[in-house]
Amino acid sequence: MLGLLINEIEQKEVEYLLRRELEELLMDLEDHRIDHMVKRAMKERYNILFQLFRRVANENECLKYMPKRSENQ
Template identity: 65%
Template sequence: MLGLLMNENEREEIEYLIKREMDELLFDLNDHRIDHMVKRAMQERYQLLFELFKRVASHHECLKYMPRKKKQQ
């Protein structure tokens, strides 16, 4: 296990950077021109970023970015 010591300004900056990256991914995931394989990689990256985001953001902020479950077909 690794630890990270940061002050409040650094935490807010990390939160901001992760949110912007997740926003970009969400925007690109809605683009129909992007290949399915690329979208799958983007979804995996979103999951990883969300796991990091949960460590620095409030519960209320996490709810805004919580990934949606895929519907079973």
């Protein structure tokens, strides 16, 4: 396990960067031109970034980006 000490300004910056990346991934996942294999990798990346986002964002913000459950889960 690793620890990280950051101040409030740095926390807000990390939260902002993660939020933008999550939004971009959500937008790309909606694109029908992207291959299924690429989308699967994008979903894995989304889940990792969401786990990081949960550590810096408040509960209401996390609910906005909560990953959708797929049919096979």
